[in-house]
Amino acid sequence: YKVVAMMNEIRLTRNGLNSILESVPKIYQLQPIDVILEELLRNLLKIVKSTNAFIFADNIFGNEGILMESFFKGIGKFDTDVNTFTRLFNPFLMVYAGSARMQKKKVRYEDGVFFPLINDKSECMGVIYVELSDDKNINLLDIFSKQAASSINNAFLHSPIHNL
Numbered sequence: 001y002k003v004v005a006m007m008n009e010i011r012l013t014r015n016g017l018n019s020i021l022e023s024v025p026k027i028y029q030l031q032p033i034d035v036i037l038e039e040l041l042r043n044l045l046k047i048v049k050s051t052n053a054f055i056f057a058d059n060i061f062g063n064e065g066i067l068m069e070s071f072f073k074g075i076g077k078f079d080t081d082v083n084t085f086t087r088l089f090n091p092f093l094m095v096y097a098g099s100a101r102m103q104k105k106k107v108r109y110e111d112g113v114f115f116p117l118i119n120d121k122s123e124c125m126g127v128i129y130v131e132l133s134d135d136k137n138i139n140l141l142d143i144f145s146k147q148a149a150s151s152i153n154n155a156f157l158h159s160p161i162h163n164l
Contacts, residue, residue, distance in 0.1 A: 012136065013139075016140035017140065017143075019046050032155075033155045034071070034073060036155050037055050037057070037073035038075070040148045040151065040152075041053050041054070041073060041075040043144070044128065044130060044144055044148070048137045048140075048141060049133075050132060051075075051076040051077075052076035052077045052078055052112075053075050053076065053112075053129060053130040053131065054072065054073065054075070054085070054128070054129050055074075055127070055128050055148070056071070056072050056127055057071045057072075057125050057152050058125055059125075070082075071126075072085055092109070093109060096109040096114055097114050097127050100114035100115065101126070102124075103116075104122070104124050106138070106141075106142065109129075111131045112129055112131040113130060113141065115127060115128045115129075115141060115142065116145070117145065117148060117152060119149055119150070120150070120153065125156075128145050
C-alpha cells in the first residue's frame with residue numbers, strides 16, 4: 001500500500017512539474033499584464049485541480065511622481081472587477097494577504113494559501129491566493145509562485161517600452 005501511495009505521489013509531482021515547465025514559455029512572452037495574469041491563473045489551477053484563485057500585484061517600477069498601479073485578476077468565484085472584489089474581500093483575508101506580503105512567506109488561510117510574489121530584488125510585488133482541498137501540491141505551488149513573480153516582474157519592467 002505504501003508503495004502505491006508513493007508511486008501516486010511521484011506521478012502527481014512529476015505531472016505538476018511538467019505543467020510548470022509547459023507554462024513557463026507562455027508566461028515569459030511579452031504580453032499585456034492582464035493576459036499574463038490570466039495565463040498564470042489558468043496554469044496554476046491545472047497544477048492543483050482547483051477552481052478559485054486570484055493574483056493581486058503592484059507595479060513597483062512606476063515613474064517617480066506617478067501613482068503605483070495595482071493589478072488584480074481572479075478566476076472562479078474571484079472572477080470579478082477589482083472594485084467588486086474589494087467589497088467582497090473578507091477583512092481577515094486582507095490581513096492574511098498582508099502577512100504573506102510582509103513576511104515574504106506562504107500563509108495558510110481557511111480553504112487556501114497565500115503565496116508572496118517576490119522579485120529578484122527580494123521585493124514583494126503582491127500575492128497569489130489559491131483555494132486548496134489539501135496540501136499535496138503546496139511545494140509545486142511554491143515553485144510556480146516564484147516563476148509567476150519573475151514573469152510579472154518582467155511584464156512590469158517592459159511595460160514602459162510598450163507605452164512609448
